[in-house]
Amino acid sequence: RFHRRSIFSPHPQQVTLVSHLAVRGLPALTQQLSSWSSFASVCLVVAKEEEKAVIDKWWRSSASALQLVDLHLLLPSASSHPHSECPANILRNIAIGAARSTVVLLLDVDVLPFTDRMVAIDRAAQRLLSDGSDERQVFVLPAFEFAAQAATMKPLDLRQDFVPSSTPADQHVGAHTREKLRLLSLLDRGLVRQHRVLHSPRAHGACDYERWIAATRPYAVHYAAGFEPFLLCRQDIPRFDW
Structure with a gap:
């Protein structure tokens, strides 16, 4: 489901970074975004209800996230096993579909975009x-x-x-x-x-x-x-x- 939208909106010709992760990967996302100067569409799988507060705290404490990152959450169904792994491609597809630009860059969250002035x-x-x-x-x-x-x-x-x-x-x-x-x-x-x-x-x-x-x-x-x-x-x- 949609969770948070960035303050600014991307131009259709800008490139949006697409990434996905579990809540424990937020430090890696912070590092990834530090190497990226454009917009991002990110999907997180939430295993427990209290993790939403952790995500909100991270989003509100990061100026770049507030300005440039759209967050989307995938919540487990009532029948889901609490420790079952969500297929990564489900998260990836959600983040791609939610991207607000025509071109997207698909990276795992532990990969840094390392490019000279884009x-x-x-x-x-x-x-x-x-x-x-x-x-x-x-x-x-x-x-x-x-x-x-x-x-x-x-x-x-x-x-x-x-x-x-x-x-x-x-x-x-x-x-x-x-x-x-x-x-x-x-x-x-x-x-x-x-x-x-x-x-x-x-x-x-x-x-x-x-x-x-x-x-x-x-x-x-x-x-x-x-x-x-x-x-x-x-x-x-x-x-x-x-």
Whole structure:
């Protein structure tokens, strides 16, 4: 059900972040929103009635949530087992359907959108807007996680390569290209790796990361069993099975 709506309304051409979680994931949502400067549509599953007060307190105490986040709650039915897991795609579908912009970015709550001034996302979003709903295409986003040896480094040390450069040598390079070069530097140093590659390599394997490293333009990705991509897509895409 609808719970809270942001003070401001998104422009139809803005990108809305779509995420879903249980109440225990609110700290992760706070961190995710700190890396996102646009609107968000979020669905939470509420296991107990008292959790609604926790959600309200979080929403009212966050200026960015008040201004930019729409919250939707999925409440258990009377027949639900108190410890049963709600399929994630139900939550995802609710958040997608409630998004108030044409283009949405679908991410798990523990994934940070890490982009240099939104350049790459904005360009892809404009293509989705101009192509229209008949094309039925989506953009699959590569995702990375910090490797074990990065755990001892300060967050600033890991992010400093992504600070926009102002050196003369970089003036002819697009912002999204600078971002990728800095990410490749982290890969070369063994500080990041493909998201979930150790525990679930098929989840993002179809992205073909070796090809992505060398790519200078988007390329087609084909579905494979176990594929769980993060997507930039139109809000009117077919809903997820569950």
